[in-house]
Amino acid sequence: MDSPAQRRLLEQAPRTLVLFCAVTAVTAITSQVLHPTATLLTSSLGGPVPTASLVGRGVGRVLMFAAAAVVLSWRARVLGPESRVWRYFAAAAWVATAAAAGAGVLDLLSLCGSSGAAGGGGLLLGLGVLGACPLLYQGLVRWNRRGTLMSEPGDWLNGVGAVFTLTAIGNLLLPALSSPIAQWPLWQEQLWLLRTSAEIVLLGSTGTVLHLGGLVRDARAWALLLSFGLVVVIDLAAVHDVAAAAGNGRFSEVGWTLAIAVLAVAAVVRTDPPSSRPATTTAPTTGAFVVLLASIAVLAAAGLTSGGFPDHGVHAAAVAGALGAVSVAVRGVQLVRLLADLVTSRHEALTDDLTGLANRRALDRALASALSDPPSDDVAPEGPVTLMLIDLDGFKDVNDRFGHAVGDELLRRAGALFETLSPPQSVCARLGGDEFAIVLSDTSTQTSSEVAQALFTSLAEASAEPVLIESRRLVVRASVGVATAAPGHAPEQLLRHADAAMYRAKSAGGARLCVHDEAAALADEQRAQLVEELKVLLHSPDAADDLEAGRVVVHYQPQLSAAGHVAGTEALVRWDNPRLGLLTPDRFLDLVEEHALMPDLTAQVVWLAVHQAKRWQHDGHDLRMSVNLSASCLSHPRLLVMVDDVLAETGLDPANLVVEVTETSLMADPQESIARLRDLAARGVDISIDDYGSGYSSLAYLHDLPATELKLDRSLTEQVTTNPRTADIVAGTVALAHRLGLRVIAEGVEDTATLAQLHALGCDETQGYLHARPMSADACHAWLTTAGTTRPVELAADAR
Known part of the structure; x- marks a missing residue:
């Protein structure tokens, strides 16, 4: 089992290499502190002890850097989210490895007496540091890119400008501090200044990334910050030490050895995800501004102090300051361009492409701002916010008849009209399609309905004249829904209320305004909740998972013959809703019907009714079972399969199943409906024409339909x-139906006089409250057990 320390490492991490790096780093640091390179190079030319120490230290340093580079390359290859970060760190480690190998060779040659190699080792190490710093900088600024925008393609210009500016400052400070480095050759002095400046920028970048990147709780970032801080302290302390400045001092290699070892350990340590920070351009913009001011200050200082410093130092400071200023100026131009693009993109993101009005996102912002709470109790709340939702009437017909080009131009004309007529300080937006919105946020002098009505009147008057589009005269008419909310209310609720009002205006015939x-809103919400519960009840695919919808219940109403015998029952659906009771x-x-759920409901009713008919049959009541079919059920492709399955499952004689259809349902698609009914009749199922006489009854249906029953509507019976x-x-x-071989049932029979008259006119069967109300299966079974003749019951309104 792994120890707690091992469990803190990433899976399959190269632990052996990391341990080797750590041990070798400690050994190298100890050796460097006890026996500085400068001491070994000057103690004895070609002596065996200095040579062995120098060779051992150089080989160990190269192997440590190489091992660290391998570990960092493994991290870049294995873990995707931060692969670019560790790829840059690995490249920096490989550069350090190459520099260390070259420096070791040059130090060995110098020890062996080669004058050309003298001081070359420290110089090469300095060049290696100078090459590694940009790579480490690029890796740092990309740390935690998932949580925050830490770098842009031009951010490196800030770093370059900062390095040149610090180099310029160093050219002025070294003579002032009487540093021996100022007496070096110009190229060597500038190399030392560039390297030290790069290390300072690297330290500052680490601290910035630690804060902006949400890495404050990341121990790896703190370890890097401390190791880079040690590097800077060591180099700045070498200002008066020639050996240390040349890279051969007692502590010259300690900082970078420690930094590379820390990177190797950081690559395999498991840490918590960093905290997310919002993307911002504030940091790079501020940094560029500071560096630019510093560059200008250095140039001014170089001009003012040129008489008191060596000419080469002043000239170098001026050149470096100018390079820093140019670098940052270029970055400033990039930032200005980025900000301009950002402003443009934000404008485009809040603008509708077709009409140029505000879009849905801009409307949401406007509503959120207008409905936000006042900042304090001392500030009086602003007036109510009124939202008008506008929907063009007949727009789909325009698109279908004349094409989308004409439709788009009509939308542009409508948008321009709405914007022109909108009051000042209002927001006019297009939500999409043919829907527009106007936000009126200052209606303190008038009520919301008055403002909306006045605007609607203006719109109606302005749109009375047709508009000419591609030689076609079109009229812009609209339905408007209006809702008002006080500050503090949710924008979504205001939108919902206005949308409901707009749809009421559309359903009322259009071209009108509804407040x-x-x-009405409560009724709409209850209706919407009922729809959701219906979807659960009838197993709709988009039904909610956490709703309790109750169950489908079937009540039955008997149908009696003229002799008083029970001939059949009609199945009447009910909904046992746990919230509202029996509906x-x-x-x-x-x-x-509206939500296309009727086939599912009918399937449940047929299943329950046919099974109940079979149970009654077992109990000695051989009755017909009548069920209603709507137009959507008649056209449903699985109707015949459903009927076949339930008859096969129950074994009920098809002649005991009666399908009731209305003439209205047949009119939706007469040919398909009649064909489907003929298929049912071919199976032996009886067909009943329901509600006959309720509308414009057509004798043609009596001729075309394979009907066996005609059911008189209660409007005739009454x-x-x-x-x-x-x-x-x-x-x-009745006479015509009998000539056609149809039985006639009269529904809605509620008194004995009506019953007697219907019998006298030849009706075969009757159904109504006089015999029995619709009742549950158990109650109907009890009724059937005791019913021998017709028996009046208390009259009441039909609850079918």
Whole structure:
């Protein structure tokens, strides 16, 4: 089992190499401190002890740097999210490895007496540091790119400008500090200044990334910060030490040896994800501004102090300062361009491409701003916010008839009209399609309905004249929904209220204005909740998972023959809702049809009704079972399969199943409906024409349909005793039905006089409250057990 320390490492991490790096780094640092390179090079030319120490130290240093580079390359290859960070760190380690190998060779040659190699080792190490710093900088600024925008393609210019500016400052400071480095050859002095400046920039970048990158709790970042800090302290302390400045001092190699070892350990340590920070351009912009000011200050100082310093130092300071200023100026131009692009993109992101109005995102912002709470109790809340949602009437027909080019131009004209007529300080937006919105955030002098009504009147007057688009005269008419909310309310609620009001305006015939009404909104919300519960009840694919919808219940109403015998029952659906109780069809059937759920509901009703008919048959009640089919059910492709399956499952004789259809449902698609009914009749299922006489009844259906039953609507039944013409119509209908071989059932029978008249006119069967109300399966079974003849019951409104 792994120890706690091992569990803190990444899986499959090269632990042996990391351990080798750590041990070798400690050994190299100890050797360097005890026996500085400068001491070994000057103690004895070609002596065996200095040579062995120098060779051993050089080989160990190269192997340590190479091992660290291998570990960093492994991290870049294995873990994707930060691969670019560790790829740059690995490249820096390989540069350090090459520099260390070259420096070791030059030191050995110098020890062996080669004058050309004297001081070359320290110089090569300095060049290696100068080459590694940009790579480390690029890796640092890309750390935690997942959580924050830490770098842009031009950020390196800030770093270059900072290095040149610090180099320029160093050219002025070294003579002032009487540093022996100022007496070096110019190229060597500038190399030392560039290297030290790069290390200082690297230290500053580490601290910046630690803060901006959300890495404050990351021990790896702190370890790097401390090791780079040690590097800077060691180099700055060497200002008066020639050997240390040349890279051969007692502590010259300690900082970078420690930094490379820390990188190797950091590559394999498991850490928590860094905290996320928002993307910002503030840091690079501020950094560029500071560096630019520093460069200008250095140039000014070089000009003012040119008489007191060596000419080469002043000239070098001026050149470095100018290079720093140019670098940062170029970066400044890039930032200005980025900011301009950002402003443009933000404008485009808030603008509708077609009309030039504000878009949905801009509307959301405007509503959020207008409805935000006042900043304090001392600030009086602003007036209510009024939202008008506008939907163009008949726009789809314009697109379909004349094409999208004409439709788009109509939208542009409409948008321009709405924007022109909108009051000052309002926001006019296009939400998409043919929907527009106007936000009125200052209606303190008038009520929201007055402002909206005045604007709607202006719109109606302005759009009375047709607009000419591609030689076509089109009229812009719109339906408008209005809602108002006080500051502090949710924008989504205001949008919902205005949307509901707009749809009420559309459903009322269009080209009108409706103001949000709390009672109507509550009804809409309850209706929407019922729809969601219906979807759960009928197993719709987009149903919610956490709703309790109850169950489908079937009630039954008997149908009695003229002799008083029970001939059949009609299945009438109910919904046992756990929230609202037992609901009759008038509470939910329109929603079922509207949301295309009728086939699923009918399948459940047929299944329950046919199984109940079979159970009653076993109990000795051989009855017909009538179920209603809507137009959507008649056209459903699985209707015949569903009927076949339930008849096969129950074994019920198809002649005991009656399918009731209305003429209205047949009119949706007469040919397909009649063909489907003929298929059912071919299976032995009876077909009933329901609600006959409720509309413009057509004799053609009696001819075309394979019907076995005609069901008189209650509108005829109710008047059969009071209106002689109705009695004649019933008599003629009964005679015609009998000539066609149809039985006739009259529904809605509620008194004995009506029953007697219907029998006298020849009706075969009757159904209504006089015999029995619709009742549950158990109650109907009890009724069937005791019912031998017709028996009046208390009259009540039909709850079917």
